[in-house]
Amino acid sequence: MTDTWTLVVAGLVVALLRATTPILFAALGALVSDLAGCVNVALEGLMLVAAFFGVMGAVQAADLWPALPVWAHALIGGGAALLAALVLALLLAVFHLEFGADLIVAGIAMNLLAAGLTVFLMASWVGDKGSTATLVSPALPALRVPGLGVGSVDRLIAARRLRRVRAEDLRHMKLPLRRVLPFVIVDGHRPGAAPPAPTRASGAADAGTGTGVVGGVVAGAPTQLGLFG
Incomplete structure (x- = not known):
């Protein structure tokens, strides 16, 4: 009974950490805004646009620059997420500071804008209105192969x-x-x-490893790729 209870508690703690981490970062941002004298109720909208453009930025980076390592694609996606959130926050500031809109009302409007905009862009981009976490689309299996983006997979299939x-x-x-x-x-x-x-015309083989170079391509037993390799 003790072992079962330990497993249940451990699983619960892991699930809580996984689910509350993004909310915790948003709460820290809300705390900073509150200390600055600004009640930011547009946190949900900021999280929505950041998540959407972060995922799509990483996907497009893999398509445009397939030679970059995987961590670089993730870094570009993170930069796109930050930029999208900054643009929405700037829009909120313009409505409140320049046009005198109520901060609460403007924040709710930003949340509604982000909720509709992300769904519209998702449907326009990949033809699916679902979330990016459970997206089932013929355009995104390229994410399973390192170095292949959506456009590269389409060209390969064609x-x-x-x-x-x-x-x-x-x-x-x-x-x-x-x-x-x-x-x-x-x-x-x-x-x-x-x-x-290997042949004389195509290349030579390494007697120690058995790896051949055929037509300029290393032909050997594949190795599992690492995140930064």
Whole structure:
């Protein structure tokens, strides 16, 4: 009974920490605003736009700059989230300070604007009105493959409909081969398969590791990628 109770309490604590962390940061921001003499009721709207543009910023960063590491995509998404929240906060300040709108009413208006704007942009962007956490869309499975964004996946799918895709085709798409090949099947390469025997024309093999260089592409047993690798 003691072990069961310990597991229940531990799970509850973990769930509380996971659920209250974003709310805690918003509460700290509200505390700073209150100490400055400003009651900011637009915190919900700020969190909504920051979450939406943070996720979409990271997705677009992976599509536009697939050669960047994963942590750089997350960093760009975080910057987009901060910028979106700052723009909404600036809009609230303009309505209150320049036009004399009541701060409470203007804050509620910002919350309503953020709630409608994020749903509208979500539907316009990916064709889904759901939340980004449970989004089911054919455009976002690219997030499962490091180095592939939404546009890159669309180009890869379109190329597969026309012919057998080779590693050279991935290079023409400007995809990072070392990060993509361990997860993508192309002509002459299958993740986890034994490397092909090198030839004089195509390259040489390292006798110590058995890794071959075929057509300028390292062919060997794929390794699991790390977050910062």
